[in-house]
Amino acid sequence: MTNKEKYRAFCKRELNIPIFSKDWWLDAVCIDGKWDVALVEKGGNIFASMPYFLKRKDIFKVIAMPPLTQTIGPYIKYPSTQKLYKKSSWEKEMMTSLIEQLPRVDTFNQSFHHKVTNWLPFYWRGFNSSVRYTYIIDNLSNKDNIFCSFSKNKRKNIEKASKIVKVKFNLSAIDFYNHHKISLLKSGDKIDYSFEVFNNIYKNAYKNNSATNLYSVDKNGNIHSALFIVWDKNSTYALLSSLDPDFRDSGSLSLLFYEAIKFAKNYSKNFDFEGSMIEYAEQSYRQFGGVLKPYLQIFKTDSILWRVKSLTQEKILGRWR
Amino acid sequence: MNYKEKYRELCEKDDEIPIYSKDWWLDAVCTDGVWDVALVEKGGQIVASMPYYLKKEGMFKLISMPKLTQTMGPYIKYPKKQKYYKKLSWDKEIMTSLIEQLPYCDAFNQSFNSKITNWLPFYWKGFNSSVRYTYTIENIAFDNLEKLLETDIRRRKRKANELGVEVFEGEDIETFYEVNMKTFQRKGLEKPFSLDFLKRFYKIVKEHNACKMFFAKDNENNIIAVNFLVYDNNRVYYILGGIDPLKKDLGAMDVILYESIKFAIETNRVFDFEGSMIDSIEKYFRSFGAVQTQYLQVFKTNSKLWKIKSALDGVLKR
Secondary structure (H helix, E strand, C coil), rough: CEEEEHHHHHHHHCCCCCHHHHHHHHHCCCCEEEEEEEEECCCCCCEEEEEEEEEECCCCEEEEECCCCCCCEEEEECCCCCHHHHHHHHHHHHHHHHEEECCCCCCCEEEEEECCCCCHHHCCCCCCEEEEEEEEEEHHHHHHHHHHHHHHHHHHHHHHHHHEEEEEEEEHHHHHHHHHHHHHHHCCCCCCCCHHHHHHHHHHHHHCCCEEEEEEEECCCCCEEEEEEEEEECCCEEEEEEEEHHHHHHHHHHHHHHHHHHCCCCCCCEEECCCCCHHHHHHHCCCCCCCEEEEEEEEEEECCCHHHHHHHHHEEEEEEE | CHHHHHHHHHHHCCCCCCCHCCCCHHHHHHCCCCEEEEEECCCCCCEEEEEEEEECCCEEEEEEECCCCEECCCCEECCCCCHHHHHHHHHHHHHHHHHHHHHCCCCCEEEECCCCCHHHHHHHHCCEEEEEEEEEEECCCCCHHHHHHCHHHHHHHHHHCCCCCEEEECCCHHHHHHHHHHHHHCCCCCCCCCCHHHHHHHHHHHCCCCCEEEECCCCCCCCEEEEEEEECCCCEEEEEECCCCHHHHHHHHHHHHHHHHHHHCCCEEECCCCCCCCCHHHHHCCCCCCCEEEEEEEEEEEEHHHHHHHHHHHHHHC
């Protein structure tokens, strides 16, 4: 059995593997390259896994983040009743073995799930890190009154929106994609993922009972906004949100988020806003009472040529600060 | 009154400012450049401060970390009973104001106190970050310390006692320096600071009752291991140590660290190993039962030339 086959079986058993690392998710998103996986086995059991997305970029071979995928990286199981002292050495052993299995690439870039807080074994192998944030509402089940924890402004928005629009579920893949595409076009932006990738996610995630989408319609049948969510055992993620700029003032997207958070209580412990490092998005998420959750971006550049390329590109794009 | 003078007053009043950001600490360590401070005031009260160390390196002007200083960065006070989302906007307002006060420099590099977990306002101003670790022992009763120790440490501690190794507190800074430098000599490394620097540093820190040195001697009265601790209200930091390479198997360092941790626990302080990113050291600290704590290193390069220099250094180092 290949690693990939073993991993597919592992994903079926191991319910804590985040959705973005599941085999069927990777099948959906890794379309302009291929995915594979590093595994650490002991006595016939898998104790650690790390899928990766391998692709070519011009003359370079890279390990990169697949589209629409928040995090990937190592997943480690710990022997029960492990002492803290042993935990770090265990992580070192597991991670080092995973790193050694990675194919040689010109550059490596992965964001790790926020549960992974110790990246030292990667540091010791020449990797670098940066901190990113997502926003999370945790312990959903303990929160009877989610609405009260929102900011005043948010609550006002939501109340207003519920008078203007109705919330419905399950736009078709093409309708959702087109709504997003047109909304972005109206604001002068271009959609940055393909229909093919989105359609793959839509099909696979619906099939695995791990996705739905919500949208808001007014009495004239205009769709103001749409929100695509996916979930695993631990978290529900706001994967994509689309807001028609013509109806920006109705507050409909806030209403969709509110409905999505309530919906998420049925499936997961947390609601993850798929936080953005973008300034204006941050403002909106924190008004939902989301808590900043740091996660690690880990990278390494082996090719000197790639380094020079990044440096010159930065110059061309005028990103000198 | 200029900001630096205001800040000196603040440091005198506010016991929560970490030792590494105190005015007198900065006087002691910023010897190759100058330090200054950014302040945010509201209604006549200082609500945030951020000292920085400015120095020249060749033709470049840098904000960097002073010697012996683990962390710096912003120190922010929050209104009581502030809601979480308001706290985040407070962070943004305050940090942005601090950043805007920083003088132009070719490169900026500071490690932030582990209490600072949100660096987004810095990100929005073009900074970057990396995660570093320190190792700490906290919230344990002294009786439980023994249980936390790994077998190796316990064995070496026992050995030291059997061989008659004795630990005592001392004030002999010259002997300290001699033993401290042995590590660098053995490895053929350049000395990171001079005896004069250390003497001046010691004088200042001692005046503020913020340091302690432990010495270990063998049964022939040779000093075989030393360490240097500094402390503030909340923490004891292990900033320097040294061991005689010929006597390093006697377990002297283990006993010294044990005494140091004991001092921290007895005075209700956290013991901070001043974590290292080095493999073997990390393992050693952990064997005392220390827990990994994250802190942020935040940096930004403004000068093209410095960027190219750093990139070339990166290539040449390979």
